[in-house]
Each structure stands twice: as structure tokens, then as C-alpha cells.
Amino acid sequence: MTEEPEEVTLGRVLLVEYEQLKAEQKSRITLRDNLIYAMLAATAAVIAATIPATGRTALLLLLPPLSVLLGWTYLVNDEKISAIGQYIRTELTPGLAAVVEGVGVFGWEAAHRRDRRRGTRKRLQLAVDLLAFCVSPAAALTVFWIHGHLTWPLLTLSVVESAALVGLGIQIALYADMGRG
Numbered sequence: 273m274t275e276e277p278e279e280v281t282l283g284r285v286l287l288v289e290y291e292q293l294k295a296e297q298k299s300r301i302t303l304r305d306n307l308i309y310a311m312l313a314a315t316a317a318v319i320a321a322t323i324p325a326t327g328r329t330a331l332l333l334l335l336p337p338l339s340v341l342l343g344w345t346y347l348v349n350d351e352k353i354s355a356i357g358q359y360i361r362t363e364l365t366p367g368l369a370a371v372v373e374g375v376g377v378f379g380w381e382a383a384h385r386r387d388r389r390r391g392t393r394k395r396l397q398l399a400v401d402l403l404a405f406c407v408s409p410a411a412a413l414t415v416f417w418i419h420g421h422l423t424w425p426l427l428t429l430s431v432v433e434s435a436a437l438v439g440l441g442i443q444i445a446l447y448a449d450m451g452r453g
Contacts, residue, residue: 282367283368283371283372286364286368290364290368290378293359293360294360296352296356297353297357300353300356301349303345304346304350304353307342307343307345308346308400310342311339311404311405312404314335314338314339315335315408315409315412318332318338318412327421329415330416330420332413332415332420333412333413333416333426333430333433335412336409336412336413336433336436336437337433339409339440340405340433340437342405343404343405343440343444344440344443346401346405347440347443347447350449351447354449357381360378360381361382365378365382394449394450395450398450401444401448402441402445405440405441406437406440406441409433409437410437413433413437417430
């Protein structure tokens with residue numbers, strides 16, 4: 273006996289799209305959160321390699337490029353996580369609501385954004401992101417500038433790295449998604 277294929281309906285298509293988007297969002301959240309740990313590990317490794325070696329402060333110049341690489345990947349994933357949520361709120365929810373007529377759908381997608389403490393949490397998260405990906409490597413650059421052997425190539429590299437960190441910090445702040453709706 274063969275089963276007949278399920279009927280393809282707009283509601284079913286929208287639910288499958290929702291499930292796929294939530295799966296992608298979940299995997300991006302996992303990756304994004306692990307990038308914070310990777311940044312902490314990179315910071316610890318660079319500092320551990322630098323501290324015992326007198327005169328090797330140039331090793332601190334490894335931290336800014338690692339930070340920009342990890343921070344940019346973090347930012348891209350964070351933006352896609354937010355974009356998926358917005359797409360669900362603005363496209364899928366109204367589409368499915370029209371199909372089921374009068375039944376509330378995907379309420380959590382908007383409800384959690386109306387929490388009165390969301391603004392505080394988002395500001396604190398922005399501070400953590402900037403601390404992890406911009407302030408820590410900027411501190412490493414400062415230590416290099418104060419205690420390092422400042423040759424022109426290394427000084428030039430450190431200035432370029434500084435500019436990259438500023439650019440990353442600006443992008444992190446711009447994409448912070450502080451909105452409530």
C-alpha cells in the first residue's frame with residue numbers, strides 16, 4: 273500500500289519555512305556564542321605567550337587581527353539571527369495569520385522584544401561585545417605602544433590594526449539591534 277502524498281497548502285509551506293529558519297537561527301546562535309569563547313581563548317593564548325617572554329611584546333599584535341576576524345564573524349551571524357527574527361515577524365507571521373484567520377501565530381517572536389528590560393540587556397550585550405572584540409585588543413596595542421620595540425613596520429601594522437578595531441567597533445554598535453518592535 274502506498275501512501276498518498278500530503279497536500280501542499282500555503283499554511284504547511286509557511287510552517288516548513290518557519291521550522292527551517294528557526295533551525296538556521298539556532299545554529300547561528302550556537303556559532304555566535306562560541307565565537308565569544310574563541311575570542312577569550314585567543315586573548316588568553318596571546319597574553320600567555322607574551323608575559324613570560326621579555327622583549328616579545330610584538331606578539332600582542334596577533335590579537336587585533338584575530339579579534340577582527342572573530343568579531344566580524346560574530347557580527348555577521350548576529351545580524352543574520354536578527355534578520356531571521358524580523359523576517360518571521362514581518363513576513364511569515366502575517367502570511368500564516370491570514371491562512372488560519374484569527375488565530376495568533378508565532379507570538380513569542382514579538383513578545384520577547386517588548387520586555388521592559390530588553391533595552392538594558394541589549395546595552396549590556398553591546399558593552400560585552402565591544403569589550404571582547406575591541407577593548408581587549410586595543411589594550412594589547414596600548415601595551416605594545418608603551419612597552420614594545422617600536423620599529424616602523426610594527427608601528428605601521430599597529431596603526432592599521434587600530435583602525436580595523438575602530439571600524440569593527442562602529443559596525444558592532446550600528447548592528448546592535450536595540451529596537452523593541
